[in-house]
Amino acid sequence: MSDLRHDWSRDEVLALLDLPFADLLQRAHAVHRAHHDANAVQVSTLLSIKTGGCPEDCAYCPQAARYSTGVKAEKLLPLETVIECARQAKAAGATRFCMGAAWRSPKDRDVPKVAAMIRAVNALGMETCATLGMLSGEQAEALQAAGLDYYNHNLDTAPEFYGDVIKTREYQDRLDTLAHVRKVGMKTCCGGIVGMGESRDQRAGLLQTLASLPDHPQSVPINRLVQVEGTPLAGTVLLDPFEFVRTIAVARIVMPASMVRLSAGRAEMSDELQALCFFAGANSIFYGEKLLTTGNPDVLADQQLFARLGIHAMQIAGDPAGDAARTVHADIVDRECREVVTA
Numbered sequence: 001m002s003d004l005r006h007d008w009s010r011d012e013v014l015a016l017l018d019l020p021f022a023d024l025l026q027r028a029h030a031v032h033r034a035h036h037d038a039n040a041v042q043v044s045t046l047l048s049i050k051t052g053g054c055p056e057d058c059a060y061c062p063q064a065a066r067y068s069t070g071v072k073a074e075k076l077l078p079l080e081t082v083i084e085c086a087r088q089a090k091a092a093g094a095t096r097f098c099m100g101a102a103w104r105s106p107k108d109r110d111v112p113k114v115a116a117m118i119r120a121v122n123a124l125g126m127e128t129c130a131t132l133g134m135l136s137g138e139q140a141e142a143l144q145a146a147g148l149d150y151y152n153h154n155l156d157t158a159p160e161f162y163g164d165v166i167k168t169r170e171y172q173d174r175l176d177t178l179a180h181v182r183k184v185g186m187k188t189c190c191g192g193i194v195g196m197g198e199s200r201d202q203r204a205g206l207l208q209t210l211a212s213l214p215d216h217p218q219s220v221p222i223n224r225l226v227q228v229e230g231t232p233l234a235g236t237v238l239l240d241p242f243e244f245v246r247t248i249a250v251a252r253i254v255m256p257a258s259m260v261r262l263s264a265g266r267a268e269m270s271d272e273l274q275a276l277c278f279f280a281g282a283n284s285i286f287y288g289e290k291l292l293t294t295g296n297p298d299v300l301a302d303q304q305l306f307a308r309l310g311i312h313a314m315q316i317a318g319d320p321a322g323d324a325a326r327t328v329h330a331d332i333v334d335r336e337c338r339e340v341v342t343a
Contacts, residue, residue, distance in 0.1 A: 008211045008254050014204040016250045021242060025280055028249035031256045032281040041306070042096060042259060042284040042314040044129075045089035049117065050076045050101035056133075057168045058156075059232040060193060060225055063102040069230035076101070079116055086121045092299050093313050097121045098129040098152065098189075098286075104168070105134040115146035122147045129189055129219070134173055140180040150219055151181040152189035158205030161198050165233075182215060189219035191261065194247050195239030196225050203247055211254040219284070220251055220258045224265025241269075245276045252281025259284045271305050278311065 016024065032038055053073025054063045062069035086097045099117060106114065114130060121128050130143065131152035143151065155174050156162065162171045181188050190213070192206045210217060224244055227234045244265075251260050261284040262277050269277075285302065306313065 004216065004257060005254070006212055006214070006216070008208050010201070010204050010208045013208045013211070013250060013254060014201055016253055017200055017204055017246050021246070024246060024249050025276070028252045028280045031253050032283070035256045036283050037314075039309075039311050040283065040314045041278065041311050043094045043302075044096035044098055044261070044284060044286050045086075045092075045094040046098040046100060046286050047077075047082065047085050047089075048102070049082060049099045049114070050074065050103065052102055054102040055104050055168070057166060059165045060196060060228075062228040062231055064231070067230045067232075069228050073102075076110065076113060079113070079120065082117045083120045083124075086124055086126060090124055090126055093303075094126070095313075095315060096127040096129060096284075097124075098131065098150075100131045100152075101133070103133040105136075106132045106139060108139070111139055111142050115142060118143065118146040118148050131189075134169070134177045135180050137180045137183065140177075140184045140186065144184040144186050148186055150187045150189045151177075152219070152221070153177045153181070154191050154193070154221065154223075155206060155209060156192050157196060157198055158202040159209060160205065161196075161202045165196055178213065187218040188213075188215070189221065189261075190217035191219075191221035191223065191251075191263070193223040193225055193264070194244060195236065195265075196233055197236050200243070203243075204250075207247070207250055207254055210251075216255045216258050218258055219261060220255055221261040221263040222248055222251055222282070223263040224268070226264050226268070241273050245273070245280050248277045248282050249280035261285070271308070274305065275309055278309065283314075 019027070029038070051074045052063050052071045053065050054061065056064055057066060058064055062071045065073065082099065089097055099114070101114070114132065118128050118130065127149045128147065129150035129152055130148055135143070135151070140151070153174060155171070157165060159171050178188055178190060190210060192210070194203055210220060224239065225233060225236065227236060248260060248262070260282050262274065262282040263286055266274065266285065
């Protein structure tokens with residue numbers, strides 16, 4: 001597409017963030033409408049397949065072993081549990097199933113187990129995404145061979161602010177994993193977290209870095225920091241909600257063809273704030289009552305919001321169950337999956 005650019009400067013991105021709010025939203029919505037169905041939102045579900053015990057020191061993360069957050073380290077889920085949760089997620093209207101593991105990077109012995117999960121979820125007719133930490137080139141090849149559609153590996157924040165949030169890895173480590181994923185032909189899911197104490201200029205730096213990658217990430221999750229007691233970022237000054245909407249809007253403008261995902265932090269967002277985000281260009285949500293280990297609006301509340309806004313859930317082409325799935329209520333998700341499925 002002719003308006004896809006990879007040469008955005010930070011000054012240009014910052015100028016967008018500085019626009020009057022109404023002008024920014026008008027521009028972002030026009031870009032969104034030119035590239036997407038403005039009233040369609042993709043519904044994704046995120047399952048923690050391996051929770052807690054991560055050796056990293058990400059200051060926002062309750063799964064880091066070094067922080068006392070009440071999250072216990074658990075083993076990799078059995079394949080049968082993952083399949084059942086994916087079935088339940090599809091029945092509740094999700095078309096995309098993401099699997100997350102609290103690893104710095106997977107051990108080679110873990111990759112075949114995750115590959116089996118990927119193949120099983122693909123067999124259900126759902127898009128698959130995984131976030132497992134840093135990957136080697138060989139591990140990326142193995143996941144691609146299993147049929148993984150997307151690999152999530154967020155940049156988190158601007159390069160110069162990264163060291164204030166994470167010290168157990170380098171920014172280049174993130175870029176290297178993304179390069180491995182692109183090389184084998186998988187799509188990238190890559191975004192960041194806002195509200196960690198960064199400046200507007202640093203938010204511009206995150207967006208500029210994402211938009212300057214060799215290929216725009218096909219999926220761009222924008223997370224609003226969820227403050228968890230026991231993590232270093234608990235107590236951080238809350239980000240102005242309008243600043244969050246501005247971030248969504250600029251992400252839409254600089255990466256017009258990407259799916260912009262309204263991710264962590266929705267439990268603390270009003271319906272009105274979410275509506276502004278959809279208008280500004282967000283066209284995907286995580287569905288369900290948990291997002292890895294933190295809260296998320298439940299399925300019924302999301303369905304009611306969609307109905308009030310006249311939004312419909314995207315469906316995978318050729319899925320005859322799509323319309324019926326949109327009306328399924330949260331009570332179809334069984335007790336076991338309620339503990340681990342995040343949407």
